[in-house]
Amino acid sequence: MATIEKRTTKDGKNTRWRVKWRDGGRRDGDWDGETFDYQADAKRFKALVDANGNHRPSPEQLVEHGFGHLAPAPPAAPVDDPTAMTFRQYALTWLDTLTKPSAETKRKYLERLEKHVFPTLGDVPIASITRRMMREWQTQMMVSGLSRKTIANIRGESLFPIFRAACLPGEDEEPPLRTYNPLEGLALPDGPRFERDILETPEQASILLTAAYEVDPEAADLLLTKLAGGLRWGEVAALPPEAVRKHLGTIEIRQVLRKVEGRWTVQPKPKTKNGYRQVPLHPLVMHVVNQRVEKAGKFLFWAPRGNHWRYEDFYDWRWVKIRHLAESRGLRGHMTMHGLRHSLLTLLATEGLDLPGLKGVAGHAQVSTTMDVYVHHTTAHHEPVRRIVGGFLEAGIQAGEQQRAAGVMRAAEIRGRIHRSSKETAARYADKTRPGR
Structure with missing residues (x-):
């Protein structure tokens, strides 16, 4: 069985x-x-080594489980046969x-290729792909x-430009490897288009936050602040x-956590210039945040090891448990952590917050991004719609009910007449056909 050893660098700064x-x-x-x-x-x-009988995992297993960078490089294509160059190469x-x-x-780009493309097309000559x-x-x-959006992202950001480049001469005027782009004119597969799940009601928010505080109060404070501020x-x-x-x-957004070359690092630059902003918090949430300030270290929210949370660790060790517990108590759908940001912005838009204010909370450069991507349709308008439509049609509905009642009475009277007439006709026929007449 494989073992794990903890090692510290000579300077003692890294583990x-x-x-x-x-x-x-x-x-x-x-x-x-x-x-x-x-x-x-x-x-x-x-776990992968143990499952493989204490042997090094195969290149296919490494790629499948996200360790493609450990897989050995494929052999180079023969120089005298450029058409044999594989898609991976x-x-x-x-x-x-x-x-x-x-x-x-x-x-x-490389991560997506290793996970979703190379296992199927990696060893196929790029000139032979149809x-x-x-x-x-x-x-x-x-x-x-995979969702249609994810497939579209892989196509547009990686596959399409690769095939387009293969249709062009090489840097030293080598002949193109392909004569056409196989994705040109190829439609995305049909499939269900799911709206991102969001928290629409106070009851749903209560279910999620209650589950979070039961699983881990430290993680719940982070989710509460994320939801209340609509933060990334x-x-x-x-x-x-x-x-x-x-x-x-308020809380001030001046730095962000980004994944750079496989490591989560703090950078003093939000996504856009509008990302530098003051985010207002409700007094109850502000009270929670202030309590954390008194015992905080380098970060307001910290992982068990004392540093900032890595997304993967928080997702696997906290969020999955919280979501499953909330779903067992009736929370609908498949909530994501980013869905909390969508929930807050949808709530503010539904309650009539002005567009500049909405854009400011979101930290977007364009309000169209907020409205087109983050504001969702909810069921909050159902009752107002029923009330408005009811007022508009009430008189007509009542008149229609009266006419319908009168029509039912007339129909019943007509059916009675037909029934009586049928009985009389049957009696006359039976009298005519009686023996002895």
Whole structure:
């Protein structure tokens, strides 16, 4: 069985985690191992090694479980046969040539390719990929549970530009590897389009927050602040104590938590210039925040290890438990943490907050982003609609009811006449056909 060793760098500032095992679990087996920056990744990798009989996971297993960067690089395509270059080889070369995207953007592209594309198309020569193969890949992704939006993102940000580049001559005027882009004109697969689930009523908010405080009060404080302020994950997770303005009843967004090259780091720059903002909090929420300021360290909300929360850790160790408990008590749908931000902005829009104020709370550059993406249809308008329509149609409905009642009476009278006439006709017929007449 593999083991995990905790290691600290010589300067004592960083901790790393080493997964060690003997090949095959034998005493005479060769030692093998991998080192990770985070304990959660080390635990996932250890479980994979144990399940694989104490052997190093295969490249396919590494890619499937998010460890594609540990998989050995595929052999290079023969120089004398450029058409034999696989999709994986060409995609990796294409990524290296990109200059405009940041390192984090490149990492996201590679992560998506390793997880969703390389297992199916990675070893296929890029020149041999057909439109039918791409259509089947899309269907496979839909069946696996990906949404149409996720498939569209993979297509538009990674696959389409890769195939487009393969249709162009090389940097040294090498002939193009393809004559057409197999995604050109290929429609996305049909599938259900789900509206993001949000909290629409005080009862739903109560169910979620009650479940959160039962699971972990520390995590619940974070979710309460996130919901009450409509904050992004990177904003609430990076809040320092000095961001709290007690005399104003607000929190100030001046820094964010972002994932850069696989590590969550704090950066003093929100997503947009409008991200620098003061977010008002309700006095009850402000009281919770003020209590945390008195015992806070570097961050207002901290993980068990004393540092800021990593999204993956909070999601796996806290959010999943909270959501399952809330769903068992009647919370509908499949709530996400980002859905809390949508919930707050939808509530403010429904209650009539002016558009500049709504944009300010959201931290968006354009109010159209807030209205088009974050404000959802709710059932709050159902009763007003019923009341308005009832007032408009009440007189007509009452008149119609009277006419309907009169019509029912007339219909009953007509049916009675027909019934009596039928009985009389039957009696006359029976009298005529009686024997002896």
